[in-house]
Amino acid sequence: MDGAEHARLRRMLTAEFMIRNVRRIEPLIRQTVDRALDELHAAGPPADLVTHVALPVPSMVICHLLGVPYADHGFFQERSRTLIDRDAPPERVQRHVRELRDYLHRLVEAKVATGERADDLLSRLARDRVDTGELAVDELVGMAVLLLIAGHETTANMIGLSTLLLLRHPARYAALRDDPGHADGLVDELLRYLSIVRTGLPRLATEDVEVGGRLIRAGEGAIAVLSLANRDQAAFDRPNEFDPYRAAQQHVAFGFGVHQCIGQPLARAELRIALVELARRFPRLRPASTAGRLPTRDSSVVYGLDALPVTW
Amino acid sequence: MSGAVRVGVDRDRCCGAGNCVVTAPEVFDQDDEDGLVLLRRTEPPADAVDRVRLAVELCPAGAISVAPRPEPGHSSTPVPEASATP
Numbered sequence: 258m259d260g261a262e263h264a265r266l267r268r269m270l271t272a273e274f275m276i277r278n279v280r281r282i283e284p285l286i287r288q289t290v291d292r293a294l295d296e297l298h299a300a301g302p303p304a305d306l307v308t309h310v311a312l313p314v315p316s317m318v319i320c321h322l323l324g325v326p327y328a329d330h331g332f333f334q335e336r337s338r339t340l341i342d343r344d345a346p347p348e349r350v351q352r353h354v355r356e357l358r359d360y361l362h363r364l365v366e367a368k369v370a371t372g373e374r375a376d377d378l379l380s381r382l383a384r385d386r387v388d389t390g391e392l393a394v395d396e397l398v399g400m401a402v403l404l405l406i407a408g409h410e411t412t413a414n415m416i417g418l419s420t421l422l423l424l425r426h427p428a429r430y431a432a433l434r435d436d437p438g439h440a441d442g443l444v445d446e447l448l449r450y451l452s453i454v455r456t457g458l459p460r461l462a463t464e465d466v467e468v469g470g471r472l473i474r475a476g477e478g479a480i481a482v483l484s485l486a487n488r489d490q491a492a493f494d495r496p497n498e499f500d501p502y503r504a505a506q507q508h509v510a511f512g513f514g515v516h517q518c519i520g521q522p523l524a525r526a527e528l529r530i531a532l533v534e535l536a537r538r539f540p541r542l543r544p545a546s547t548a549g550r551l552p553t554r555d556s557s558v559v560y561g562l563d564a565l566p567v568t569w
Numbered sequence: 570m571s572g573a574v575r576v577g578v579d580r581d582r583c584c585g586a587g588n589c590v591v592t593a594p595e596v597f598d599q600d601d602e603d604g605l606v607l608l609r610r611t612e613p614p615a616d617a618v619d620r621v622r623l624a625v626e627l628c629p630a631g632a633i634s635v636a637p638r639p640e641p642g643h644s645s646t647p648v649p650e651a652s653a654t655p
Contacts, residue, residue: 264584271585271604506592506627515584517629522587 263515266396269386270404270519273322273378279522282322286527289317290534298538302568303545310535311416311565312409315527319408322523323401324377325364333357337406344556354402361401365394378404404520411453412524414554414561416531419447421551421565422499423532424544429501433536440529443501447528449508450499452484456558458512483509541569573638574618578606582632589624589633593617597624597633612638 258266272278290310297309316334320327336353339345345353368374368383379401386392423430433440457480462473473479487508488496494503511518518524535542545566552563576596585604589597595617598607613621625633 267584268603268605272600272602273604274587275585275599275604276587276590277599277601506588506623511586513629515630517584517586519585522591 266392266400267515267519269382269392270400273381274519274521274523276522279526282318282523283526283530285321286314286318286530287534289314289321290531293317293531294534294538297567303566304568306420306565306567307413307417307562308564310531311420311562312413314416314531315412315524316409318523318527319405322378323404323408324368324375324379325361325401325405329360332360333405334409337409338557340406341410341558342556343558357402357405358398361405362394362398365397365401369394407518407520408523410557410559410561412527414453414559415447415451415524415528417562417565418451418453418560419528419532420535420542420567421544421562422447422451423536424542424567426499429499430536430542431540432501433532434540437533437537439501440533441525442505443532444525444529445505445508446499446501446503448510449487449493449505451560452487452508452510453560454483454510454512454558455560457482458516481509481513483512539567539569542567543569572618573615574613574621574635575611575638576608576613576621577611577634577636578608579632579634580605582630584630584632586629588627588629592624592627593620596621606632 293310293314296313297304297306300309312334313330316330317327319325320330325333336357339350339353340357342350365379365383368380369387374380374384379397382392382397382400387394387397423433429443433443459478459480462475462477462479464475466473468479486492487510490496492507493505511521511524545568551565554561554563578597583605585599585606587599587604589606590599593613596609596613598609599605600607621633621635625635
């Protein structure tokens with residue numbers, strides 16, 4: 258989706274995810290993180306950080322924002338995972354997309370039908386946009402699918418991988434506790450260095466354009482590989498080094514252009530709060546000794562860890 | 570190297586990513602209604618100019634422009650249209 262059609266739908270969501278509104282829900286994020294850390298503490302040591310923190314925190318937050326019952330998380334977590342798994346058989350992908358759409362369709366229909374409207378994103382869009390005829394129910398379902406998947410997979414994997422990276426740099430992990438004011442800069446460097454979105458973004462030139470000294474003619478395609486751009490020596494000094502004190506804001510982990518991730522203020526806030534609170538509550542956190550290598554999501558469009566056993 | 574500048578924004582191009590608000594909050598804001606960019610001031614203070622230039626680079630929609638500010642005192646007559654916008 259592009260151009261005016263994309264702009265029309267995106268603009269119905271921009272206010273929802275703007276900085277001011279994300280700041281407003283920071284107490285909710287903090288509370289969610291605190292509860293998850295309680296769970297982690299109760300489960301170990303050792304315990305799996307992915308199961309108890311990385312996955313549930315963004316999942317609970319996006320469910321709360323969208324107005325999707327978290328009780329169903331087993332159902333939609335499995336399906337959103339299938340959708341971004343390159344090795345999943347096509348018939349399974351099709352079935353899971355359909356099931357996820359049907360599930361959200363029922364939820365959206367219920368929100369449109371009910372007279373009493375809850376204060377969540379899907380209910381607000383049902384009231385302010387569907388009732389007024391600006392938005393079709395199918396379009397709202399499409400938005401819900403996209404936001405639910407995007408809200409889950411990316412931040413969860415960033416929390417897991419970021420924790421592992423920081424535990425391998427104990428001084429950086431300690432600095433997170435002692436200097437939480439620097440956490441915003443650290444988050445940008447984590448986004449740049451880890452670059453978990455491993456798929457190229459395909460684009461078609463609508464007119465002749467020169468990029469990096471190469472002419473791309475109208476009608477020709479180009480694929481932007483975010484992880485390569487984030488390790489570009491022309492943009493970042495010693496790009497293969499993890500340096501929390503570099504100015505990393507120019508990374509493209511959220512993409513670039515009018516399709517840039519609309520949820521980035523939310524993702525940044527979740528990552529910052531989760532990491533700062535983890536370092537504060539678990540100053541002695543370290544990877545639990547495991548026999549083999551950690552299970553990684555090698556076939557996923559969004560890279561990450563399936564488990565991160567930790568101890569303290 | 571960063572002289573006085575005047576900032577302009579194009580709300581038709583803006584995609585509400587909010588990078589400008591994070592980078593230079595004293596200059597940029599987002600509209601409560603539609604999340605699109607609002608200018609708090611067109612002439613940023615000297616200590617914000619570098620961050621405003623960074624906001625230009627970070628804007629994914631190319632919606633922010635920066636031009637050198639005309640020298641004050643060059644023409645001492647007040648500019649009447651300056652107050653025309655609500």
